Amino acid sequence: MLRFILSKKNHITLISGILIAFSYFSEFVLKNETLFKWPMIIASVIGVIPIALQAFSALKVKVVSIDVLVTIAVIGAFIIGEFTESAIVTFLFLFGAFLEQRTLNKTRSAIKELTQMAPENALKQMESGEFIEVEIDEVDVGDVLLVKTGAKVPVDGTVLTGEGYINEASITGESFPVSKAKGSLVYAGTILENGTLQITADRVGEDTTFGKIIELVEEAQDSKSEAERFIDKFSKYYTPAVLVLALIVWIISKNLELAITILVLGCPGALVIGVPVSNVAGIGNGARHGVLLKGSEVVQVFSRVDTIVFDKTGTLTIGKPKVVDSKLYADDSDTALNYLVSVESESDHLLAKAVIEYVNNPEYYPVGNTDVIKGKGIVADVDGHRVAVGNLALMEYEKVNLNKEMRDDISRFEQNGDSLVLTSIDGELNVLMGIRDKLRPDVKKHLQKLKALRVKNLVVLSGDNQATVDKVAEELGLTQAYGNMLPQDKSEFIKKLQKNGHKVAFVGDGVNDSPSLALADIGIAMGSGTDVAIETSDVVLMNSDFSRLPHALGLAKATARNMLQNIIIAVGVVLFLLANVFFSEWMNMSIGMLVHEASIFVVILNGMRLLGYKLR
Amino acid sequence: MKKATIQLETLTCPSCAMKIEKAVKSLDGVDKDSVNVTFMSSKVKLEFDDDKLSVDTIEKTIKSLGYEVKKIQIKD
Known part of the structure; x- marks a missing residue:
């Protein structure tokens, strides 16, 4: 019953909208009071049903949700005969939820695109030697699989026979074909553009590189920063507090209308949704551009980095001396x-x-x-x-x-x-x-971009002799260069920087500098997509692509800014509404609900801007 | 102890996640610390004792709150 009604929520919204429109038509065109009143009453009743059901199920598990506030407010308005108010408030609340869902789905699309790239079927060799299509869950390590032109590679594996070209964009973000032959490693989720391959499965399902990336991105999007955890805690007490405030106002002023208006205005909607929306959009943008930002806290800290320390070999250079x-x-x-x-x-x-x-x-x-x-x-x-x-x-x-x-x-x-x-x-x-060792192409240009993003110190540390390191630093325009550094010297150096009040990011390939990666405020791994570094660092640049670094930093800054904007909008709107309810004449329940829903919509749209973020 | 990952319909409000979390935690046999309801990916992750509790009961509890369960994966 509950689920049936909830599944019809959109229909209810539509009907209630039509009823309200009809009722205004009756009032202003037909000038008929009865035809004005009754559609409003019906709209209120059918509109409040799904909201009340959700409120009830929340109360059952001892959660005072926004639905509870709205339900009480609507019932209150109904009792004092304010049918127009109750109808409009329920309609706006339902319609707001509908818009919210639509726009949220858009925001989530970045991740959905990623998960939809996950392979679903595979051609598996049976005992008879034939290849038969099976579901991906039925593939085990060691199975022999056939991949045809245009198909997705179903698992991480090794090529047994055949040759072909594979597009590895889903792993590396780099969309050009890579040649594969006997003995080559292939990755789940990549696409065989031409040729036919037989492969043996080395890793399947969530253990594949692609599976791990999806899991990391999903976890990152739902991870919470210090500020968010505070908001969560805050809203847990905030909603019941609004309820109590309304009750007190009612007892003191004996004004039921004022009390229920406070219930509607106090809803914390934009606050609870604003920050997660920025987070999901920012991290989603990164995932599409070969940058893995591991969570909301990482975004916050990364956006404040003023010093970036680079390992030389394999980071600034290609690592093939x-x-x-x-x-x-x-x-x-x-x-x-x-x-x-x-x-x-x-x-x-x-x-x-x-x-x-x-x-x-x-x-x-x-x-x-x-x-x-x-x-x-x-x-x-x-x-x-x-x-x-x-x-x-x-x-x-x-x-x-x-x-x-x-x-x-x-x-x-x-x-x-x-x-x-x-x-x-x-x-x-x-x-x-x-x-x-050759420098990576265009490193100088990308370092300039980092400077433009207000990173003050660009430092290179290397085990090489000082003269070599100086030469590289001069060529690239780095601010400091230190040679003859052992791995422990590097981590000592980072500690010293931190002591001097710098926020330090360390960029390395994770081979011998994992202590530094872990120690720095932000560890950035130049991952080839398979390294352990993916798991230990805070930020991963896929396919060791140095050009992703400026994008990553710019994106982190934009995301952190976006979150702050959303918090300001949300808090500002609630304060504005509450101030007006006490100090102005024109504020009422319907206007309050309209402004409130509009603010939710605004923070979601603001967050969505991050999906299209590009570094200029 | 078994590990379950439950894919839900797309959650639309953060308080939905809170409701589901509280309901699942209240079940006997669920390791309370392991329960994690993720809003953006709309998933419930939890560890539970399969001697005390069946997956069906978990599924029913979530459904009774009005949310659709799309897929359940169980790992040892």
Whole structure:
């Protein structure tokens, strides 16, 4: 019964609207008092039914909702014979709810679009070898699936056979086809634009990258900031308080009309809906533009950031360093290079990879007594020799003597902005290599945008030598640059900034700087979509796309502003109405309800502006 | 203890979420701290003891408040 009536709410609204229109037509055109009065009475009665039912179900679980206030007000008006008022108030309340639902759905559409991209079916290989279409829930890890042209990849998996191009926009926000062949990883929710693939399922359902993103976004949208929790608590007591206030006014003034007017005006509608609407629209905008903002609190803090600290490798640079310059000092340079490669093959350091890539057809020797010296390099025994591979600090540690030629070479390499890899064999410097990492495209332009958004300090921290870091900072227009930083130095540095009163965001790839990501007020991960960093950071830039950073900051600022506007509108309207009820003549229930519903509509529309936000 | 995620019809007022939360919390067998009704995504997440309480009862409780239940997922 309850659900039947509630499902007909929109019809009731329509009928009550028609009745009210007819009744005014009777009064002004037909000049018939009876035909004026009765439609109003009927409109009041049918209109109040769904509201009263909702009020009753709320009271059953001990919640004093807005419906309760309105129901009492309408019944009160009815008792004192104000049928016009009661009819119009119920109509406006129902119509307001209808508009609210329509506009809220629009606001939520950003997320809906995302969840609708979730795959629903899959072609699964049965025991007979045939592929049969099944629901996504029936796919388990290890199943073999067929993906045809134009279809969605149903799970995170590995390509078994076939080739094709996949559009990974749902994961990365980047809409261009990526080539896939045997052994490539494919992600749920992405679309195979051409080709046919057979894949094995590695992760299914909520465990897929896409599933995790949806869950994070959903949680973010419903997460509450300090201010919101306060409003929630406030409105819990506020509604009953309005009820009590109306009661007191009635007892003192014996004016029932004034009392029920207060009930209507006191509804906190715009206040409870205003902030969540800004939040959902802002985070929804981010999700569509490759930016994951994890919740309302994150938005608030991020909007106040004045210092952004960048890790260099993998953040400002693309993270694929190459050997660009080298100098050999040994008589037998081939053997020296072979020793070097043998030692480097023990390491998974980025620079080691660059060195191995650089040396052609190396001969590998067995390596023993490998000792990693933190922040310096590696020392090991190869072929009966002591081989040290690392930076200048390691050479000092190993007491390697450098002649003038070597020192000149080293400072020239540093001037060029290279990272140095030096190799000594039995205490003699044999090889000097200069390694450089390409800057990400357009980094400078994006950093300028950050400055325009009033970020005062742009800092780069790196484990590289100071000269290299200075060069990068100069090229990009950063305000401060610090080299020779170990991971713990980086987090110390962030602590110092915070102590000096700065709000600090740290941008890193999450590989070796997770302490800094966690410590900073806002940790921003350059996520390739699969990293653990997605879970530990506050903001994720999908597909490691640096260009999303200015958008993310601009969006956070716009969202925080929008929330504040909505709070001001909501509180302002309630104060204005209450002041007028006591100090003006023209205020009554109907006007109060109209203004009240209008304010709800205004805050929702204001929040919706965020859906279209773009950084200029 | 089992974990349930219940997808509701689209909620339109934050006080609806509050009502549902109170009603679900009042059921015997529900872990009160685990109940989370999210307004924007219109979902109820909760943990409950399936010896004491059936999913049907939870569903009925929500329906009796006047809200439609669209989908229920149960995990161990």
